[in-house]
Amino acid sequence: xxxxxxxxxxxxxxxxxxxxxxxxxxxxxxxxxxxxxxxxxxxxxxxxxxxxxxxxxxxxxxxxxxxxxxxxxxxxxxxxxxxxxxxxxxxxxxxxxxxxxxxxxxxxxxxxxxxxxxxxxxxxxxxxxxxxxxxxxxxxxxxxxxxxxxxxxxxxxxxxxxxxxxxxxxxxxxxxxxxxxxxxxxxxxxxxxxxxxxxxxxxxxxxxxxxxxxxxxxxxxxxxxxxxxxxxxxxxxxxxxxxxxxxxxxxxxxxxxxxxxxxxxxxxxxxxxxxxxxxxxxxxxxxxxxxxxxxxxxxxxxxxxxxxxxxxxxxxxxxxxxxxxxxxxxxxxxxxxxxxxxxxxxxxxxxxxxxxxxxxxxxxxxxxxxxxxxxxxxxxxxxxxxxxxxxxxxxxxxxxxxxxxxxxxxxxxxxxxxxxxxxxxxxxxxxxxxxxxxxxxxxxxxxxxxxxxxxxxxxxxxxxxxxxxxxxxxxxxxxxxxxxxxxxxxxxxxxxxxxxxxxxxxxxxxxxxxxxxxxxxxxxxxxxxxxxxxxxxxxxxxxxxxxxxxxxxxxxxxxxxxxxxxxxxxxxxxxxxxxxxxxxxxxxxxxxxxxxxxxxxxxxxxxxxxxxxxxxxxxxxxxxxxxxxxxxxxxxxxxxxx
Amino acid sequence: xxxxxxxxxxxxxxxxxxxxxxxxxxxxxxxxxxxxxxxxxxxxxxxxxxxxxxxxxxxxxxxxxxxxxxxxxxxxxxxxxxxxxxxxxxxxxxxxxxxxxxxxxxxxxxxxxxxxxxxxxxxxxxxxxx
Numbered sequence: 001x002x003x004x005x006x007x008x009x010x011x012x013x014x015x016x017x018x019x020x021x022x023x024x025x026x027x028x029x030x031x032x033x034x035x036x037x038x039x040x041x042x043x044x045x046x047x048x049x050x051x052x053x054x055x056x057x058x059x060x061x062x063x064x065x066x067x068x069x070x071x072x073x074x075x076x077x078x079x080x081x082x083x084x085x086x087x088x089x090x091x092x093x094x095x096x097x098x099x100x101x102x103x104x105x106x107x108x109x110x111x112x113x114x115x116x117x118x119x120x121x122x123x124x125x126x127x128x129x130x131x132x133x134x135x136x137x138x139x140x141x142x143x144x145x146x147x148x149x150x151x152x153x154x155x156x157x158x159x160x161x162x163x164x165x166x167x168x169x170x171x172x173x174x175x176x177x178x179x180x181x182x183x184x185x186x187x188x189x190x191x192x193x194x195x196x197x198x199x200x201x202x203x204x205x206x207x208x209x210x211x212x213x214x215x216x217x218x219x220x221x222x223x224x225x226x227x228x229x230x231x232x233x234x235x236x237x238x239x240x241x242x243x244x245x246x247x248x249x250x251x252x253x254x255x256x257x258x259x260x261x262x263x264x265x266x267x268x269x270x271x272x273x274x275x276x277x278x279x280x281x282x283x284x285x286x287x288x289x290x291x292x293x294x295x296x297x298x299x300x301x302x303x304x305x306x307x308x309x310x311x312x313x314x315x316x317x318x319x320x321x322x323x324x325x326x327x328x329x330x331x332x333x334x335x336x337x338x339x340x341x342x343x344x345x346x347x348x349x350x351x352x353x354x355x356x357x358x359x360x361x362x363x364x365x366x367x368x369x370x371x372x373x374x375x376x377x378x379x380x381x382x383x384x385x386x387x388x389x390x391x392x393x394x395x396x397x398x399x400x401x402x403x404x405x406x407x408x409x410x411x412x413x414x415x416x417x418x419x420x421x422x423x424x425x426x427x428x429x430x431x432x433x434x435x436x437x438x439x440x441x442x443x444x445x446x447x448x449x450x451x452x453x454x455x456x457x458x459x460x461x462x463x464x465x466x467x468x469x470x471x472x473x474x475x476x477x478x479x480x481x482x483x484x485x486x487x488x489x490x491x492x493x494x495x496x497x498x499x500x501x502x503x504x505x506x507x508x509x510x511x512x513x514x515x516x517x518x519x520x521x522x523x524x525x526x527x528x529x530x531x532x533x534x535x536x537x538x539x540x541x542x543x544x545x546x547x548x549x550x551x552x553x554x555x556x557x558x559x560x561x562x563x564x565x566x567x568x569x570x571x572x573x574x575x576x577x578x579x580x581x582x583x584x585x586x587x588x589x590x591x592x593x594x595x596x597x598x599x600x601x602x603x604x605x606x607x608x609x610x611x612x613x614x615x616x617x618x619x620x621x622x623x624x625x626x627x628x629x630x631x632x633x634x635x636x637x638x639x640x641x642x
Numbered sequence: 643x644x645x646x647x648x649x650x651x652x653x654x655x656x657x658x659x660x661x662x663x664x665x666x667x668x669x670x671x672x673x674x675x676x677x678x679x680x681x682x683x684x685x686x687x688x689x690x691x692x693x694x695x696x697x698x699x700x701x702x703x704x705x706x707x708x709x710x711x712x713x714x715x716x717x718x719x720x721x722x723x724x725x726x727x728x729x730x731x732x733x734x735x736x737x738x739x740x741x742x743x744x745x746x747x748x749x750x751x752x753x754x755x756x757x758x759x760x761x762x763x764x765x766x767x768x769x770x771x772x
Contacts, residue, residue, distance in 0.1 A: 393728055397750040398653050405660045431660060438653055482699065494737075497701045554707070 009265070010248035011060035013272040014204045017245030019053035020280045021208060021237060025215050026050055028230050035224075041089045042218050048082040049211065076129070080113050083133055086175070090140040093168060094147060094161040105143075109136040127190070130183045137175040144169035160221050167217030174210045178203055200249065205242045212238035229288045229296070237283050244279060248272050298326045302333050314341040376603040377517065390482035391449045395442035402442070406435045466507035467515070469568055469636075470561055474499065476516050477559055480523035493555075495530055500560040508568050508636050510616055515636075518608040522572045522632050523557070525605070528595070529576025529630055530555035536577070566638050567618070573631040579624040587622065612636070643764055644672045644689065648682040648696040648708065649726070661753045671760075679703030683711060692720040693763050695747075695756075698727040698734060706737055713742040722763040726751060 029043040052075060059071035087109050091102035112132030116125035148165035152158055181202050185195050212234050219226045248268060255264050301318040308316040316337055320330045409432050416424040481497065537553050558573040579587060586592045588609040593602035612620045618636035647658055655675045665671040674691065676682035680703055682696070694712065698705035709723050722744040727734055735746050744763055747756065 390728060394651065394749075397728070398651075398657070400750050401657050401661075401753075402653075405657065409660070434656065435660070438656065442653070477701070494704050494706055496703060496707065499701060 006061050007063045008269045008273075009060060010252050010269060011200070012057055013248045013269055013276065014200070014245040015053055015057035015060055016273055017241040017276050018204070018207050018211070019050060019057055020276055021211055021241050022046055022050040022053055024237060024280060024284060025211060025234070029215075032224055032226065038089070038093055039218075039222060039224060041085060041092060042214075045082060045085045045089060046211070046215075048078055048085060052078040052082060076117070076126075079133075080129075083113050083136055084110055087136060087140060090143050090168065090172070094151060094165050097147065097150060098143075105139065109139065112136065127183070127186050130179060130186070134176065134179040134183060137172050137179055141169055141172035141176060144172055164217060164221035167221070168214070171210060171214045171217065174206055174213065178206045178210070181206075201246065204245055208238050208242045208245070229291050232291060233284060233287050236287060237280065240279060240283065241276065244272065244276050294322055294324075295326055298322060298330055302330055305333055305337070309337060309340065314344055372603060373607065376607060385483065388449055388479060388483070391479060392446045395445040395449075398442040399439050399446075402435045402438045406432055406439075409435070464509045464511050467510050467512045468505065469508055469510075469515075469570060470501040470505055472512055472515060473519055473559055473561060473570060474501070476519040477523055480520055480527070484524070484527050493527075493531055493534070495527060495555040495557055498556060498558045500558070502560075502562040505561055505563055505568060506638055508638060510636060514611045514615060518611050518634070519572075521604040521608045522634075523559075525632075526557045526572055526574035526576065526630070529574050529578070530557065531576070533576045533627075563638075564635075567635045568638060570634045570636075571631055573629060575629050578626040578628050578630050579622065580626050584622070584624065588620075643670065643693060643760070644674065644691045645693045645695065646674045646676060646682060646685065646689070646691045646721070648676045648679065648694065648700075648705065650677055650697065650700040652677065654697075665757075679705070679708035679711075682708055686712070686715075686721075692722065693760070694721050694723045695726055696723065698725055698738075706734070706741060709738065709741045709743055717742070719744060719763070724763065 026043060026046045026049075029039065029046060032039065035043070055071055055075040055078060059068065059075055062068055062071060084106065087106055088102075091098065091106070096102055109132070112135055113129055116128035116132065120128055144165050148162045148169065151162040151165060155162070181196065181199050185199060187193075188195050215234055216231055219231060251268055252265060255261055255268070258264055298319075298321055301321075305316050305318040314337055317334050318330050320327050320334070409428050413425060413428040413432065416428060477497065477499070481495070484493065534553060534555055554575075556575050558571070560571050560573075562569050583592070583594070587605055590606040591602035592606070609620050612618045612634055616636050618634060620635075621633050622630065623633065624630040645662075647654055655673075658673055658675075659666070662671050662673060666673065674685060674689065676685055678700060679696075682694070685691075696705040696708055705725055705727070709725065712721070712723055723742070724745040724747060725734075725738045725743050726747050726749055728749045738746050745759065
């Protein structure tokens with residue numbers, strides 16, 4: 001090597017270290033699949049870095065003046081380009097939300113960096129261009145800060161993008177430090193301040209750190225898939241190369257006084273120049289292999305095991321190849337799958353056992369339910385009894401009355417016949433015939449009532465037949481009303497009944513006994529409501545609160561039917577106490593009752609609701625104004641329900 | 643005398659007609675029938691009815707309500723109002739007399755008793771009541 005043109009010195013070693021690192025990073029970035037615009041920009045920044053460090057290496061190696069001039073010019077050009085990529089990348093990363101500003105700042109910062117070379121003389125242009133760089137990186141730190149805040153505000157919490165932008169902001173801070181330190185010495189000379197002789201101890205490590213740090217931030221937050229190995233390699237390589245690149249500086253200061261310094265220095269520099277690429281190679285090739293065999297491949301086995309467990313295979317076991325933390329993890333994983341398998345088996349056994357218990361409970365519940373329903377039926381029959389008695393008493397009265405009067409008529413007939421009065425005899429015998437008709441009719445009425453009572457008590461066969469709802473509603477209204485009137489304490493109770501049955505109502509396919517039970521229930525509820533209301537009013541009057549209203553309370557129950565849109569609608573309305581808002585959605589629930597304990601089963605409305613909705617495919621709705629009225633509307637479709 | 647029978651059982655009509663056959667033939671009694679309280683109230687004005695026999699338990703307006711309304715228009719007899727009911731209970735009886743009923747008979751109707759009492763019902767008694 002011609003010593004007049006080239007000089008091996010420690011700066012070459014440092015530049016080589018940086019170049020090696022940059023090349024390693026660049027080759028990894030290029031090996032990543034599916035590149036986007038950001039990764040291309042970042043890779044080109046690293047590429048420019050490679051070129052710069054190569055030029056720097058050459059610049060430090062060469063002493064021949066024309067070569068040095070070329071390398072200086074070249075490194076300044078590359079540095080300028082790097083700076084512009086740095087600026088553009090800052091605006092592009094995480095989405096460019098300042099389009100106009102990005103173009104303006106790009107142009108302005110280009111002018112600051114490139115301008116001095118065109119407009120200033122050779123003595124000061126490097127300083128001014130350097131100042132341009134410093135202003136640029138300070139500005140960019142601000143840009144990253146603003147973008148990070150904006151992104152955080154938009155997502156209303158720290159997001160991956162905002163974390164990446166904050167990381168890049170720290171990268172910009174490192175650059176501020178680099179340019180600050182770099183600029184200090186020329187500025188100090190100009191201002192007559194003491195120079196900072198150890199500047200390369202600061203700038204060189206910072207260069208290593210900025211490449212590694214920016215790469216790790218980028219790899220952490222880029223949407224592309226990256227590898228854990230690369231990050232570990234980067235983290236190991238960076239300090240290793242910092243040490244390797246700075247050691248020659250330290251050694252040089254130790255050997256500078258030796259008589260054979262030139263020779264020793266040369267040998268040392270050559271040794272380091274060889275050592276750096278070798279170390280690099282060793283780390284890049286060796287470390288991933290070690291990671292793969294000791295960490296990643298056992299971890300992959302465990303990952304596969306986790307997937308199998310997720311898929312339901314609880315008997316999976318993974319190989320335990322190493323005896324460290326990863327090995328422990330694998331062993332623990334195997335223990336865990338064993339336990340899971342055992343638990344699962346125990347759980348299955350337990351579930352089977354519980355299922356049997358539940359089935360048993362369900363059977364008991366079904367039996368109890370059937371019993372309860374039967375009880376409710378018998379209870380409602382009890383409510384009916386008094387009504388039925390009255391309903392039977394009525395026709396029986398007629399039977400008695402007509403029989404009595406017929407006996408008289410027969411006696412008279414005997415007299416008129418013996419007197420020979422034919423016209424009187426004819427009139428009497430026609431009256432007698434008529435009376436026999438009435439007797440038969442009333443007898444039939446009594447027996448039909450007994451029949452329907454028996455039907456009511458019998459378990460419902462649910463057999464449907466065309467039924468005149470008007471007739472059914474009327475029959476049960478009478479039964480319920482008279483039942484209420486006869487049940488002792490309610491005997492003084494008067495209620496006005498208003499019926500409005502639409503004529504020509506089509507017969508509905510229903511199970512009459514079931515619908516009868518519903519009607520009985522709804523009527524009883526209506527009577528109960530008006531009765532409660534009357535008691536309230538009586539209490540108020542007795543307590544002397546307020547005077548008796550001009551129109552006294554007239555308990556009234558309205559029953560009406562009508563045919564609407566293919567269904568028959570039956571409405572039962574009362575002007576009773578109404579249903580409070582708070583319990584309105586509970587009234588159809590089983591066992592819910594407002595009656596005192598022992599007076600209501602709480603099953604009436606619930607069963608009625610089921611009979612109408614499930615049994616007949618109809619609907620039952622309630623409309624109520626508390627303290628004023630309640631209306632229950634039943635709609636049953638005319639087509640026979642399947 | 644003109645008698646109005648109010649009952650929602652239509653067979654009351656032939657029963658009364660037969661029971662009062664002789665009285666009707668002799669012109670002593672004229673029978674009119676109403677199937678509800680409303681019908682009765684509509685019939686009443688200028689009908690010359692002196693006795694009303696009304697059932698209590700009727701669908702729609704009850705007999706007691708009918709009684710109350712009649713006594714609002716005619717505080718004293720005529721017409722006399724006699725309540726007929728299958729329930730001979732005390733409460734109904736009290737309620738009826740409170741409303742100004744002249745008598746209270748239970749069903750099945752004892753026509754012999756009714757005929758005996760007819761005379762009492764038509765005696766004008768302005769000294770009772772307020």
